[in-house]
Amino acid sequence: MRPTPRVETFPANTPAVSQIFTTVLSQGPLTRLEVARRAGLSPAAVTKAVRPLIEAGYLVEDAAEEARPALGRPANPVRVDGGRALFIGVKVTGGELIGVLTDLCCRIRVARHVPLTDRTTEAVLPHLTELVHQLLAEAEDLGTPVLGLGVAVSGDVDRAEGVVRYSPFLDWRDVPFAELAAMTTGLPVTVENDVRALTVAEQWFGAGVGLSDFAVVTVGTGIGCGLVVHGRVIEGAHGVAGEIGHVTVDPAGPPCHCGNRGCVEAIAGEAAILRRIRETTGADVTDTAQAVELAHRGAAGAREAYARAGEAIGRGIATVANLLGPERVIISGEGLAAYDLFAEQIRGAFAAAAFGSAAQCDVQTRPLPFEEWARGAAATAIQSFITPDDPHPSR
Amino acid sequence: MRPTPRVETFPANTPAVSQIFTTVLSQGPLTRLEVARRAGLSPAAVTKAVRPLIEAGYLVEDAAEEARPALGRPANPVRVDGGRALFIGVKVTGGELIGVLTDLCCRIRVARHVPLTDRTTEAVLPHLTELVHQLLAEAEDLGTPVLGLGVAVSGDVDRAEGVVRYSPFLDWRDVPFAELAAMTTGLPVTVENDVRALTVAEQWFGAGVGLSDFAVVTVGTGIGCGLVVHGRVIEGAHGVAGEIGHVTVDPAGPPCHCGNRGCVEAIAGEAAILRRIRETTGADVTDTAQAVELAHRGAAGAREAYARAGEAIGRGIATVANLLGPERVIISGEGLAAYDLFAEQIRGAFAAAAFGSAAQCDVQTRPLPFEEWARGAAATAIQSFITPDDPHPSR
Numbered sequence: 001m002r003p004t005p006r007v008e009t010f011p012a013n014t015p016a017v018s019q020i021f022t023t024v025l026s027q028g029p030l031t032r033l034e035v036a037r038r039a040g041l042s043p044a045a046v047t048k049a050v051r052p053l054i055e056a057g058y059l060v061e062d063a064a065e066e067a068r069p070a071l072g073r074p075a076n077p078v079r080v081d082g083g084r085a086l087f088i089g090v091k092v093t094g095g096e097l098i099g100v101l102t103d104l105c106c107r108i109r110v111a112r113h114v115p116l117t118d119r120t121t122e123a124v125l126p127h128l129t130e131l132v133h134q135l136l137a138e139a140e141d142l143g144t145p146v147l148g149l150g151v152a153v154s155g156d157v158d159r160a161e162g163v164v165r166y167s168p169f170l171d172w173r174d175v176p177f178a179e180l181a182a183m184t185t186g187l188p189v190t191v192e193n194d195v196r197a198l199t200v201a202e203q204w205f206g207a208g209v210g211l212s213d214f215a216v217v218t219v220g221t222g223i224g225c226g227l228v229v230h231g232r233v234i235e236g237a238h239g240v241a242g243e244i245g246h247v248t249v250d251p252a253g254p255p256c257h258c259g260n261r262g263c264v265e266a267i268a269g270e271a272a273i274l275r276r277i278r279e280t281t282g283a284d285v286t287d288t289a290q291a292v293e294l295a296h297r298g299a300a301g302a303r304e305a306y307a308r309a310g311e312a313i314g315r316g317i318a319t320v321a322n323l324l325g326p327e328r329v330i331i332s333g334e335g336l337a338a339y340d341l342f343a344e345q346i347r348g349a350f351a352a353a354a355f356g357s358a359a360q361c362d363v364q365t366r367p368l369p370f371e372e373w374a375r376g377a378a379a380t381a382i383q384s385f386i387t388p389d390d391p392h393p394s395r
Numbered sequence: 396m397r398p399t400p401r402v403e404t405f406p407a408n409t410p411a412v413s414q415i416f417t418t419v420l421s422q423g424p425l426t427r428l429e430v431a432r433r434a435g436l437s438p439a440a441v442t443k444a445v446r447p448l449i450e451a452g453y454l455v456e457d458a459a460e461e462a463r464p465a466l467g468r469p470a471n472p473v474r475v476d477g478g479r480a481l482f483i484g485v486k487v488t489g490g491e492l493i494g495v496l497t498d499l500c501c502r503i504r505v506a507r508h509v510p511l512t513d514r515t516t517e518a519v520l521p522h523l524t525e526l527v528h529q530l531l532a533e534a535e536d537l538g539t540p541v542l543g544l545g546v547a548v549s550g551d552v553d554r555a556e557g558v559v560r561y562s563p564f565l566d567w568r569d570v571p572f573a574e575l576a577a578m579t580t581g582l583p584v585t586v587e588n589d590v591r592a593l594t595v596a597e598q599w600f601g602a603g604v605g606l607s608d609f610a611v612v613t614v615g616t617g618i619g620c621g622l623v624v625h626g627r628v629i630e631g632a633h634g635v636a637g638e639i640g641h642v643t644v645d646p647a648g649p650p651c652h653c654g655n656r657g658c659v660e661a662i663a664g665e666a667a668i669l670r671r672i673r674e675t676t677g678a679d680v681t682d683t684a685q686a687v688e689l690a691h692r693g694a695a696g697a698r699e700a701y702a703r704a705g706e707a708i709g710r711g712i713a714t715v716a717n718l719l720g721p722e723r724v725i726i727s728g729e730g731l732a733a734y735d736l737f738a739e740q741i742r743g744a745f746a747a748a749a750f751g752s753a754a755q756c757d758v759q760t761r762p763l764p765f766e767e768w769a770r771g772a773a774a775t776a777i778q779s780f781i782t783p784d785d786p787h788p789s790r
Contacts, residue, residue, distance in 0.1 A: 156751060166751070213632050227718070229624040236720020237608050240753040243717035248710060248748065251645055258750055315643060322638035323622065323718060325631020353643065355653055356551060356561065358635040 008085070008147055010385055011056050016041055017049045018387040021058065021080075025105065025386070026204040029062055029079035050078055057084050058104070080105055086139045087385070088132055088187070089378025091152045091194060091370075094119055094169055099131045100374040101138055101146075106205045106382060110138050111371045119170045121177070129184040136185075149187040150381030151177060152194040152373055154222065156239040159192045159380075165239055168257075169221075190377075190384040195242060196233050197376035198332070198368075199226025200383055203233065207330045207366055214328040215320050217244060219313060219335030223265045229324060244316045245269070264316040268309035270335065276305040292338045303341065310342025314349025321350070321358040328362040336367045403480070403542055405780055406451050411436055412444045413782040416453065416475075420500065420781070421599040424457055424472035445473055452479050453499070475500055481534045482780070483527055483582070484773025486547045486589060489514055489564055494526045495766055496533055496541070497773040501600045505533050506766045514565045516572070524579040531580075544582040545776030546572060547589040547768055549617065551634040554587045554775070560634055563652075564616075585772075585779040590637060591628050592771035593727070593763075594621025595778055598628065602725045602761055609723040610715050612639060614708060614730030618660045624719060639711045640664065659711040663704035665730065671700040687733045698736065705737025709744025716745070716753040723757040731762045 012018045016039075023039045024030055032050060036043040053059040060081045082105035091098045094116070101110040114131050116124060132149060139146045155167030162178025164170075178189040192200075199216045202208040208216070208228060216226040225244035227234040234241045245265035246258050253262025254272060266272050270288055277285050277294065280301030285291045295302035317329050331346070343365070351359055407413045411434075418434045419425055427445060431438040448454040455476045477500035486493045489511070496505040509526050511519060527544060534541045550562030557573025559565075573584040587595070594611045597603040603611070603623060611621040620639035622629040629636045640660035641653050648657025649667060661667050665683055672680050672689065675696030680686045690697035712724050726741070738760070746754055 213629075225718070229629060230627050232625050234608075234624060234719060236753070237722040238720055238752040238755040240716075240751050241718065241720035243750045243753070246717050246748075246750045247642075247714055248644070249646070252647070260748055319642055319714060320718060321635075322641050323620070323636065323715060324629060325633055325636035327632040353641075353655055355638045355641045356635050357633040358631070358638065360633040 008145055010058070011052050012386065015387070016045060017053075020046055020049045021053060021386055022204070024059060024078055025080045025382075026209050029077035031075060031077050033075075035078075054078070057081060082107060083144060085147045085385075086142070086144045087148050087150065087378045087381045088135050088146055089150045089152070089197075089374040089376065089381060090128055090131065091197075091373035091377055092124060092128070092170065097124070097127055097131055098371060098374040099135055100371055100378055101135045102375060102378040102382075103144075104382065106201060106375060106379050108371060108375055109142070110135060111374070119172075121172060121175050121180070124170075125180055125184060128181060132181075132185045132187070146187065148190065148381035148385045149181060149185055150190045150192065150197065150377035150379065150384075151181060152192055152197040152377035152380070153177070154194050154224075157191055157193040157196075158239055159190065159196075159235065162189065162191050164191060188381075188384065190380045192377065192380045194373055194376065195224035195226045196235070197380050198373060199228060199233050199376070201372065201376040201379040202226075202330060202366075203228055204379055204383070207328065207364060211327050213324065213326045214330065215242075215317075215324070215326045216330045216332060217313070217317060217320075218333035219268065219331060220333040221270045223268055223313065223316065224333075225316075225320065227320070227324065227326075229326075244320060247316045247319050249312045249315050264312045267312040268316075268335075273305050273309050276308070277302045280304065288335075288338065292341065295338070295341050306338060306341035307345045310345025311349040313342070314346040314351075315353050317346070317363065318350045318353035318355075318358070321361045322353075322355045325358055326361055328364060331363065331365045332368050332372075334370060336365060339365060339367070403540055405453070406447050407781065410782070411440060412448075415441055415444045416448060416781055417599070419454060419473055420475045420777075421604050424474035426470060426472050428470075430473075449473070452476060477502060478539060480542045480780075481537070481539045482543050482545065482773045482776045483530050483541055484545045484547070484592075484769045484771065484776060485523055485526065486592075486768035486772055487511075487519060487523070487565065488549075492519070492522055492526055493766060493769040494530055495769040495773055496530045497770060497777075498539075499777065501596060501770060501774050501777060503766060503770055504537070505530060506769070514567075516567060516570050516575070519565075520575055520579060523576060527576075527580045527582070541582065543585065543776035543780045544576060544580055545585045545587065545592065545772035545774065545779075546576060547587055547592040547772035547775070548572070549589050549619075552586055552588040552591075553634055554585065554591075554630065557584065557586050559586060583776075583779065585775045587772065587775045589768055589771065590619035590621045591630070592775045593768060594623060594628050594771070596767065596771040596774040597621075597725060597761075598623055599774055599778070602723065602759060606722050608719065608721045609725065610637075610712075610719070610721045611725045611727060612708070612712060612715075613728035614663065614726060615728040616665045618663055618708065618711065619728075620711075620715065622715070622719065622721075624721075639715060642711045642714050644707045644710050659707045662707040663711075663730075668700050668704050671703070672697045675699065683730075683733065687736065690733070690736050701733060701736035702740045705740025706744040708737070709741040709746075710748050712741070712758065713745045713748035713750075713753070716756045717748075717750045720753055721756055723759060726758065726760045727763050727767075729765060731760060734760060734762075 036046045082103040097114040156165040164175040178191045182189045212231045218224040223245035225242035246263045250262035256263040256266035431441045477498040492509040551560040559570040573586045576584045607626045613619040618640035620637035645657035651658040651661035
C-alpha cells in the first residue's frame, strides 16, 4: 500500500494574503508596489504578506537588476515558484479520464488518458484512484509534493459541498465525489463543473487574466458557458448558471433534450449538427470528422448545418453580451475543429443581435487541447489550496 | 440668489467602514456582533468603525434593553438615524420630472412632479434645477442638510464619468449631465441608468436586502433588467447590461426598434401590446388603460396580446435565470397594472424554459409607485455619499 501523501497547507491567514498571492500567480512577476496597486491594498500590507510566502518557498524574488535601496521597500519583482508544489487535475468524460500533473503555475508536466467502459461512480472511482496514484508516483520522481486534486465533471456540481448534484451525461445524482476521492487518494479534493473549471484556468492563467468580466463559451457535444462577473466565477444560487446552450434561438426549431425547442444546443451541439446533416444530405455521417470532411467537400446540406450552428452560437453569445456586458468572450471547445465552417456566421449573428455598445465586446477564439479541461480541474485545486477557508466568499 | 448648500462628507476612511455602515443601513438595527458576522469582518473592526459614526450622528445606539455589561462590547443594537441627512432623487422621463426628497434611509419625505414639454438637455436642466431648489427649500424647513442629488435616466449611462452616453428615449448623446447639474444645484451629483438605480433601491431598501444575486425586471414602455451579482449591480464593460428587452423570443416575430425581430420588448413593451390589439381587434386603443379595459371586457384579441406579452417576459426571465442563477427575480414597473392579464403566462413560460434547478428561482412581483424610480435615483446618491471614493471598486 502506498503511503498517504503528506498534506501541506498554504500560509495564508487572511483573504488579503490569498489575494496578493493570486495577483502574483496570475500576473507576476510584479514589484510589491505594482501588486499593491493591482490588488487595491497598501504597499505595507503587500510587503508584510510577501515575507512569509518567500520564506515558505511559494514566492521568489528575482535577482536584483539595480542595487537594492539601503532603506525602504525592495524594488525587485517577485514571482511564484511554480516548482514549489504540484497539483493533479482530472476531467471525467463518458469515454475516458484525462489526468494531468501540473505545477503551482498550472503548467502541465504529465498528461495521461485512461479509457472508461462504464460511467457509474463505482466503476469510475477505482480508475480515477489508479490514475491519481500513477501521477503521484511521477510527482515522487520529481521530488515535489502534490497538494491537491481537482475533478471536473459536466452538469450541476455543488463545489462547496463537493457533491455532483446531477450529471446527465454520466447519469450521476447526488454523488459526494469529493469525499469519496479524498478517501481513496488521501488528497484534498475539489469537484467542480467542467466549464467553470476551464473558466478558472482562463481567469488565472489564460485569456481572462486581468479582466473582471468575461465569458468562456465551449462548443462541442454540449454548448457551455462560464461567466466571470466582478472578478469571480458565477456559480448560480441553485447550482445552475451559464446555460447558454438553453437560450432559445427559434421556438419552432428542433426539440432539445431539456424539453424545449430550438435551444442553441439543439441546433449547434455536435449531435444536432450530425442529425441535421443526415436529414438534409442522406449521408450516414456518425462523427464530426466525417461531417467536417463532407462540408469541406462542398456538400450544401453539411455547410448549411454548420452555418445554422454558427448563427445559433452567435445569438447565444449576443444574449450573454446584452445581459452581462463582458469585456471579452472566449470561444473554445473541441467543436472549434470545425471553426472555419461557422466562424463567419458566429460573428455575423453576434453583430446583428448585440445591442448598442455591447457589440464592442471582444469575441476571441482560443483552440485548446483536450487536456485543457483537466488543467481546468487542476486550476480549481490550486484555487482551493490558496484560499482554503472560503473559495467563494459572499460579500 | 440662493446660498450654495454646505457639502458635508461621510466619515468613512476605508471600504470596511462603508461596508459596515451599509450593512446597518440595509439590515439594521443590528448588534455590533451581528454586523461583524454579516459583513465578514472582525467584531473589533466593527466596534472601532461604529464609534465615529455614532459621534457624527449617522448611527444611533438603541436604549439598553438589558444592563450594559461592565466589561466588553456594548450589546445594544445600532441603527442608522434616517433624519441625519436628506437626499434628492430625480427621474427624467419624456413627459415629466419626478423628484423626491428622502432621508438617509431612503424614505420619501416629499415628492413633486414637473411636466416637461421639451426633452432637450437645454430644456430639462433649468426645470431640474428649479425642482431641486424647491426640494432644497423643503429641506431647509426641516432643518436637515441635503447631501447629494441622484438623477436617473433611461439608456446607456456612464455613472463613473457622470455622462449620459446615449438615451434613445430622450435623444441625448454624450451629455455630461452630472457636471451640468452640479454647477446649477451646488450638490454632488450621481447620474445612473434608471433601471440600475431602481435595482440599487431594491438591493439596499427593498426586496433584494441580504441577497447577493438577484434581478429586477421592469415592465412598461420598455422591458428593462437590473442585475446584482456577487453583491454588486452589473454595469457592463461597455455600458450595456441587463438588456432583457432584447432577448430574442421569436426570430419570426414583430420587428424591434433595435433592428432585430421578436425581441421581448417588441412583443411585451407597451407600444407593442397596443399595436397588436389594434391589429387583431380593430379597436383604436391608444393607451394602456383602454387596452386593459378591453381585455377585462373579454376581447379575445386584447387578451391574446397580453398572453403573448406574458410568455415573452417569462422566457426573458428564464434566460436570465439560466445564465445567472439568481436567488430571486423581482418583477416591477408600471406595466404591472395589467399583471392579472399575463401573470399566468409569465409563470408558465418561465417554468417551461428554466433549465433544471434554475426553476427554483423565486419570481416575485412588486408593484411600485412611479415615485419609486425617483427614489432609486436618491438611493444612488446615498450610495455615492457613503462610498465616496469608489462606488464600484474593481477586484
